[in-house]
Amino acid sequence: MGKLPGFENMRKAIETIKAACRILVTSHRKPDGDALGCMAALDAALRRQGKDVQLLLLSPIPSWYAFLFDRLPPILGEAMTVDRLTAGGYDLVVIVDTNSRNQLKDLAGWLDKAHVPVLVIDHHATSDRLGSVEITDTTAAAAGVLVHELIQSAGWSVTPDMATALFVAVATDTGWFRFSNTDARVLRIAAQLIDAGADPAAVYARLYQNFTSERFALMTAMLDHMSLHFDGRYAAQYLTAEDFRRTGAAYSDTEDLISECQRIGSVQVAAIFVEQQDGRIRCSLRSKGAVNVRAIAEQFGGGGHTNAAGTFLPAPIDHAMSLIHDLIASRLPDVP
Numbered sequence: 001m002g003k004l005p006g007f008e009n010m011r012k013a014i015e016t017i018k019a020a021c022r023i024l025v026t027s028h029r030k031p032d033g034d035a036l037g038c039m040a041a042l043d044a045a046l047r048r049q050g051k052d053v054q055l056l057l058l059s060p061i062p063s064w065y066a067f068l069f070d071r072l073p074p075i076l077g078e079a080m081t082v083d084r085l086t087a088g089g090y091d092l093v094v095i096v097d098t099n100s101r102n103q104l105k106d107l108a109g110w111l112d113k114a115h116v117p118v119l120v121i122d123h124h125a126t127s128d129r130l131g132s133v134e135i136t137d138t139t140a141a142a143a144g145v146l147v148h149e150l151i152q153s154a155g156w157s158v159t160p161d162m163a164t165a166l167f168v169a170v171a172t173d174t175g176w177f178r179f180s181n182t183d184a185r186v187l188r189i190a191a192q193l194i195d196a197g198a199d200p201a202a203v204y205a206r207l208y209q210n211f212t213s214e215r216f217a218l219m220t221a222m223l224d225h226m227s228l229h230f231d232g233r234y235a236a237q238y239l240t241a242e243d244f245r246r247t248g249a250a251y252s253d254t255e256d257l258i259s260e261c262q263r264i265g266s267v268q269v270a271a272i273f274v275e276q277q278d279g280r281i282r283c284s285l286r287s288k289g290a291v292n293v294r295a296i297a298e299q300f301g302g303g304g305h306t307n308a309a310g311t312f313l314p315a316p317i318d319h320a321m322s323l324i325h326d327l328i329a330s331r332l333p334d335v336p
C-alpha cells in the first residue's frame with residue numbers, strides 16, 4: 001500500500017466509472033438524506049459524463065426528500081424486479097452510504113450472481129467488502145463528503161442541483177453540523193457547496209420545518225412512550241404498528257425523531273424501537289457519550305457508527321427493549 005491509499009482508490013474509482021456505460025446507483029434500505037443526496041448528485045454527475053444511469057431504491061423514501069429527484073427512482077420489489085435488473089445490462093453498480101449485505105435486501109443476492117463490478121462509496125465502520133473498488137473512509141462525516149471528493153478529483157463541475165443534493169447529504173448526516181462527526185473537512189465542503197449554489201436556509205425549511213401533521217402526531221406518540229433509565233442516562237422510546245395506524249404516519253416518518261430526547265441533558269444513550277409491518281422490531285441507537293452503540297447493534301447483526309447505529313430485533317417489543325436495556329446497563333459506568 002502506498003502513502004496515499006485513499007488517493008489510489010479515488011483514481012481507480014474514476015477509471016472504473018470512465019470504463020462503464022450503464023451504471024446502476026443504489027444505497028441502503030430505509031434511505032436517509034446522505035444516501036439520497038449522494039444518489040441524486042451521482043445521477044447528475046454521471047449523466048453529465050454521458051453515462052446511462054439507473055437509480056434504484058430498496059425501500060420508500062421519506063416524502064421530504066422527494067424534491068431531490070425529477071422522477072422518483074423505482075423501488076426493488078415494486079416498480080423494479082430482480083429479473084429486470086438482470087436484463088438491464090449494467091456494467092457497473094455504485095453503492096453509496098453502506099457496505100453491508102444486510103442493508104441491501106434482495107440486491108445482495110443479485111450482486112452475487114450478476115458478476116458486475118461494484119464501486120462502494122461509504123463511511124461506515126461496518127463493512128462486508130462488497131466493492132471491487134472502494135472509497136471508504138470512516139473519518140468522513142457523510143458519504144456525501146466522499147462523493148464530493150470523487151467529483152472534485154475527477155474534475156467534474158458541480159451544478160446548483162448537485163450542490164443542493166450534496167448539501168442535503170452532509171447537513172443531514174451531521175445533524176445540521178451539530179453532531180460529533182462535524183469537522184473542518186465537512187464544513188469546508190459545505191462552504192464549497194454554497195458557492196456552487198446550495199441554499200442552506202431553503203434546504204433547512206424544506207427538511208426541518210415541513211412536518212406533516214401525521215408525522216408530528218407520530219412524534220408526540222413517541223415522546224409519550226419515552227422512559228428514562230439509569231439516572232436519566234438512557235432514554236428508551238417505542239412506536240407500535242397501532243401508533244402508525246392511528247396517526248396515519250408512514251414508517252419513513254421516524255427518521256431523526258430519535259434525536260429529540262437527546263435534548264435532555266442527562267441522556268447519553270437513546271434508543272427507539274419501531275414495530276415493523278412484518279412483526280420484527282427495528283431498533284435505532286444514538287450515543288452522545290462514551291457508549292459505542294455500533295458494538296451493541298453488531299451483536300444482533302446490525303451496524304453503523306460509534307454514535308449512531310441500528311439493528312433488527314426479534315419481537316415482541318418488550319423483549320427487544322429488554323435485550324438492549326441489559327446491554328446498555330453493562331456498558332454504562334456505575335450501574336448498580
Ligand SMILES: [Mn+2]
Pocket residue numbers: 034035097123141142143173
Ligand atoms: Mn451516511
